[in-house]
Amino acid sequence: MTIADLNQRFAIPGHIAFKEGPGGLVVASVANTLAESSIALQGAHVMTFQPRGQEPVIWLSKFAKFAPGKSIRGGVPVCWPWFGPHATDAALPGHGFARTVMWQVLETKALADGASFLRFGLVENDATRAQWPHASSAELEVTVGAALRVELVTRNKGNAPFVLGEALHTYFHISDVAKMKIAGLDGCDYLDKVGPTTRKTQHGAIVIESEVDRVYLDTSADLLIEDSGLKRRIRIASQSARSAVVWNPWTEKADKMGDFGPEGHRGMVCVETANAVDNVVTVQPGEEHRMVAIYSVESLA
Numbered sequence: 001m002t003i004a005d006l007n008q009r010f011a012i013p014g015h016i017a018f019k020e021g022p023g024g025l026v027v028a029s030v031a032n033t034l035a036e037s038s039i040a041l042q043g044a045h046v047m048t049f050q051p052r053g054q055e056p057v058i059w060l061s062k063f064a065k066f067a068p069g070k071s072i073r074g075g076v077p078v079c080w081p082w083f084g085p086h087a088t089d090a091a092l093p094g095h096g097f098a099r100t101v102m103w104q105v106l107e108t109k110a111l112a113d114g115a116s117f118l119r120f121g122l123v124e125n126d127a128t129r130a131q132w133p134h135a136s137s138a139e140l141e142v143t144v145g146a147a148l149r150v151e152l153v154t155r156n157k158g159n160a161p162f163v164l165g166e167a168l169h170t171y172f173h174i175s176d177v178a179k180m181k182i183a184g185l186d187g188c189d190y191l192d193k194v195g196p197t198t199r200k201t202q203h204g205a206i207v208i209e210s211e212v213d214r215v216y217l218d219t220s221a222d223l224l225i226e227d228s229g230l231k232r233r234i235r236i237a238s239q240s241a242r243s244a245v246v247w248n249p250w251t252e253k254a255d256k257m258g259d260f261g262p263e264g265h266r267g268m269v270c271v272e273t274a275n276a277v278d279n280v281v282t283v284q285p286g287e288e289h290r291m292v293a294i295y296s297v298e299s300l301a
């Protein structure tokens, strides 16, 4: 569908318009009385979210590369239908294919409270069918209001169960990594993926002073990014998610990735709402599974 067609069918004045974005990617540009957001149709990738009168909540690298088939560094990449490396085939892309394929717009609406709602559907192709030979569908429902709500819907349309791994791999904008800590995981077990994977238990809040790559298991608590620099707390609430991933690549890994920029890692932290590793989900034939993340901001002053 062309941008003109998208605008004709799905634009809503005062809420949603479709534009050509960086790298030629088609973007849903959301601006309402509560917030602004931009969402690339490739990956149904929420790239930005900024409530009115606030600093951005979501981090998008200044050095992100925007190109067809490439994952964008920042925003809310959708990891689906597996998280991390594929369980049996190392040649398949890490975090699945949802973040690099096209999604289509299925629905838009203006909500009574002033928020904007968009629903996207993953468009399958020969490559996705070869990598994921299950009759299924993925949809992403995004509500842009005072809070950002993202709901990832998986349906099993076949006649055998399948095992799903998933994450909303959200990058958050913070003042500086030294001025933030993450609360909500005290006492929780995690897999520490820095070096050989080991199982550990979290004590207290998470402070980041070097590379961190952890999958917290069996938790559905709200997580809080306490940012003393911005004097705010980002609250991450979830539904039907049993894992939380915390990631900061730190200097050396960020430099190697080539899309963080100098010291880029200091202004971000990934706190991902997920079902991963021990918490993968079996979706039965005819069933649907909905994982939700809701991001809101509270003042620390």
Ligand SMILES: O=P(O)(O)OC[C@H]1O[C@H](O)[C@H](O)[C@@H](O)[C@@H]1O
Binding pocket: 071, 084, 094, 095, 169, 193, 213, 214, 245, 246, 247, 270
């Ligand atoms: O570079 P990407 O494929 O986007 O992955 C970025 C990161 O995602 C997750 O947080 C994983 O736990 C990390 O191991 C990985 O490095």
